[in-house]
Amino acid sequence: MLLGWGLALSGMIRPEKVVHFLDVTGRFDPTLACVLCAAVAVTAVGYRLIARLSRRPWCVREYDPLRNRPVDAKLVVGAVLFGMGWGLAGLCPGPALADLASGSIRIVLFVAAMVVGMMTAQRIRRPVLQLGSPSPKTRGIQSEESDQRGA
Numbered sequence: 001m002l003l004g005w006g007l008a009l010s011g012m013i014r015p016e017k018v019v020h021f022l023d024v025t026g027r028f029d030p031t032l033a034c035v036l037c038a039a040v041a042v043t044a045v046g047y048r049l050i051a052r053l054s055r056r057p058w059c060v061r062e063y064d065p066l067r068n069r070p071v072d073a074k075l076v077v078g079a080v081l082f083g084m085g086w087g088l089a090g091l092c093p094g095p096a097l098a099d100l101a102s103g104s105i106r107i108v109l110f111v112a113a114m115v116v117g118m119m120t121a122q123r124i125r126r127p128v129l130q131l132g133s134p135s136p137k138t139r140g141i142q143s144e145e146s147d148q149r150g151a
Helices: 001-011 015-023 031-053 073-089 093-103 105-130 136-150
Strands: none
Touching: 001 093, 015 031, 015 073, 031 136, 093 105
């Protein structure tokens, strides 16, 4: 709710604000840069607090919120797709969800397309992840074979 309130207050739920930010040769609007700077400041404070107060959440075995993760193809492709969608529609997921309250059919269609895209990504990602790691049955067969060879 706080995110939605902040986005509405800053006008970031209006797609034209984003489009005007991207239009550096025309009707440039720097508001998005101000919102970004405020978000980075709040996040920096949040990370400092997490570093001091970090405890493992109940539902996970491993927890390291400050661990650096490598930049991989999945991250780059996802960022490019996100940026293209944001630039074309003038919306990203947070503002779109906040703007659902407006009842605009354009926003409802955007959110529906976003959900379909996320579901499609999950369906595509699952088989790709399964290709990289052997199934439990295959692992069992492999370990039995290695036991037989070693004996």
